[in-house]
Amino acid sequence: MPVHEIRHPLIRHKLGIMRRADLSTKSFRELAQEVGALLTYEASKDLPLEPCTVQGWCGPIEVEKIAGKKITVVPILRAGIGMLDGVLSLIPGAKVSVVGIARNEETLQAHTYLERLVGELDQRTALIIDPMLATGGSMAATIDLLKQAGCRDIRALVLVAAPVGIAHIEKLHPDVRIYTAAIDERLNEDGYIIPGLGDAGDRIFGTK
Numbered sequence: 092m093p094v095h096e097i098r099h100p101l102i103r104h105k106l107g108i109m110r111r112a113d114l115s116t117k118s119f120r121e122l123a124q125e126v127g128a129l130l131t132y133e134a135s136k137d138l139p140l141e142p143c144t145v146q147g148w149c150g151p152i153e154v155e156k157i158a159g160k161k162i163t164v165v166p167i168l169r170a171g172i173g174m175l176d177g178v179l180s181l182i183p184g185a186k187v188s189v190v191g192i193a194r195n196e197e198t199l200q201a202h203t204y205l206e207r208l209v210g211e212l213d214q215r216t217a218l219i220i221d222p223m224l225a226t227g228g229s230m231a232a233t234i235d236l237l238k239q240a241g242c243r244d245i246r247a248l249v250l251v252a253a254p255v256g257i258a259h260i261e262k263l264h265p266d267v268r269i270y271t272a273a274i275d276e277r278l279n280e281d282g283y284i285i286p287g288l289g290d291a292g293d294r295i296f297g298t299k
């Protein structure tokens with residue numbers, strides 16, 4: 092599945108502001124939600140619709156609604172929380188499945204310390220949210236969890252992606268679509284995306 096770099100002017104503009112090192116926590120946080128919402132708009136473009144009838148002011152009207160069990164949003168802790176309200180602003184009825192993944196510093200393997208998935212995942216579209224797709228380790232582990240739980244329609248929404256992270260997901264999970272506001276140059280030796288945004292979790296939570 093191809094990666095979708097969404098080059099919409101609003102996204103380019105907002106992401107450009109987020110790259111400023113002197114941006115306040117408040118502004119960074121607001122923009123992460125706004126770009127999250129804009130990515131959601133793109134990632135939901137092909138959701139299937141089904142007809143239904145509502146009682147309108149002049150009688151019954153045929154309208155459309157999103158078909159099936161609908162959507163679960165899957166924030167990867169902790170930074171993914173920084174995009175959650177943005178996604179929910181467009182899909183307020185979505186169920187939220189929370190995943191906590193940490194890297195074991197000895198084995199360098201991603202391990203899951205929290206998994207609260209909603210039910211009936213085989214009938215849902217999952218929108219995984221995490222601001223930074225760096226090595227792709229946490230994203231791949233989250234996709235594994237969702238697939239083990241039966242989910243078949245998985246989309247990843249990230250603010251910035253590194254080519255190596257995209258390649259990792261494309262190799263392990265070629266069926267998963269990635270929606271990103273930007274594909275940046277590379278990872279540095281500490282695993283940060285260059286030019287990137289710095290530590291997105293710290294910038295969203297104001298911890299540095």
Ligand code: URA
Pocket residue numbers: 170223225282283284285287288289290291292
């Ligand atoms: N996580 C971040 O918060 N920033 C990066 O650049 C890479 C991973």
